[in-house]
Amino acid sequence: MGHAAALVGSIPSPGSNRLGPLHAYGLMIALGVLAAIELAARRWAKRGGDPNDMWAIAVWAVPAGLVGARLYHVITDWKTYFPDRPLDALAIWQGGLGIPGGIICGVAVGVYVGRRKGIRLPVGLDTVAPALPLAQAIGRVGNWFNQEVFGRPSDLPWGLEIDPAHRPARYAHAATFHPTFLYEALWNLALVGVLVWLDRKRILRPGDLFVVYVGGYGLGRLWVESLRSDEASLLLGVRVNIWMSLLAIVGAAVVLAVRGVRRRPGDSDEPYLGTAAATGAPER
Numbered sequence: 366m367g368h369a370a371a372l373v374g375s376i377p378s379p380g381s382n383r384l385g386p387l388h389a390y391g392l393m394i395a396l397g398v399l400a401a402i403e404l405a406a407r408r409w410a411k412r413g414g415d416p417n418d419m420w421a422i423a424v425w426a427v428p429a430g431l432v433g434a435r436l437y438h439v440i441t442d443w444k445t446y447f448p449d450r451p452l453d454a455l456a457i458w459q460g461g462l463g464i465p466g467g468i469i470c471g472v473a474v475g476v477y478v479g480r481r482k483g484i485r486l487p488v489g490l491d492t493v494a495p496a497l498p499l500a501q502a503i504g505r506v507g508n509w510f511n512q513e514v515f516g517r518p519s520d521l522p523w524g525l526e527i528d529p530a531h532r533p534a535r536y537a538h539a540a541t542f543h544p545t546f547l548y549e550a551l552w553n554l555a556l557v558g559v560l561v562w563l564d565r566k567r568i569l570r571p572g573d574l575f576v577v578y579v580g581g582y583g584l585g586r587l588w589v590e591s592l593r594s595d596e597a598s599l600l601l602g603v604r605v606n607i608w609m610s611l612l613a614i615v616g617a618a619v620v621l622a623v624r625g626v627r628r629r630p631g632d633s634d635e636p637y638l639g640t641a642a643a644t645g646a647p648e649r
């Protein structure tokens with residue numbers, strides 16, 4: 366199929382990466398964060414927790430996640446910035462957030478703050494599990510405005526139009542590309558639905574829902590990453606993010622195998638440590 370035919374059913378890219386005075390990339394990240402915190406707060410309230418806990422944790426976890434995401438991106442794509450453009454490593458509005466780094470740092474800080482507030486760790490992690498892919502899905506829209514994180518050339522009806530200035534040199538004459546950011550966003554939204562459904566079934570052990578999120582995200586990122594066209598650091602000839610995705614999938618499978626999946630009599634859904642002992646209620 367020729368370029369003209371491909372453009373008939375293609376997805377256009379925005380002419381600007383700004384919405385009024387705001388950088389669209391940053392705005393999408395902010396909207397994703399707010400939506401995730403609100404979802405987590407509502408889920409926490411249904412578990413009997415104080416919804417303000419989630420907002421209090423987010424005050425520390427969100428900045429930590431952003432710093433971790435940027436550091437991961439700069440470290441894994443250091444050739445983009447060093448030695449010629451070191452100051453661009455700080456230009457977060459231009460795009461460039463490594464989700465694995467954001468998850469690691471954000472969750473680590475969130476766990477620390479949650480423990481200080483007396484939150485039962487497995488229950489807290491299960492609460493935020495669907496909120497994380499929701500934030501990721503909304504944030505990926507920012508890549509559309511920046512015309513970045515797209516895949517190899519594609520003549521599919523949903524191929525994404527990319528301006529010549531944003532095309533990789535080796536694909537300078539291609540007109541449309543795989544919208545890999547859209548693939549990942551849709552995968553993440555589906556993952557939100559699966560996690561919420563599993564949570565309602567109450568068949569998994571506390572803490573396992575978060576592990577399913579890690580494995581599910583890794584599985585989606587694995588096939589999306591294999592379609593990407595942008596330059597990336599390689600390890601043994603393979604993109605670093607593909608290795609990270611494989612690590613997430615294998616790690617999640619091992620944890621589920623070791624911990625077990627089905628609930629046990631001693632498992633508790635109480636939101637706070639010591640709640641059952643303080644109230645005299647049986648552990649659930």
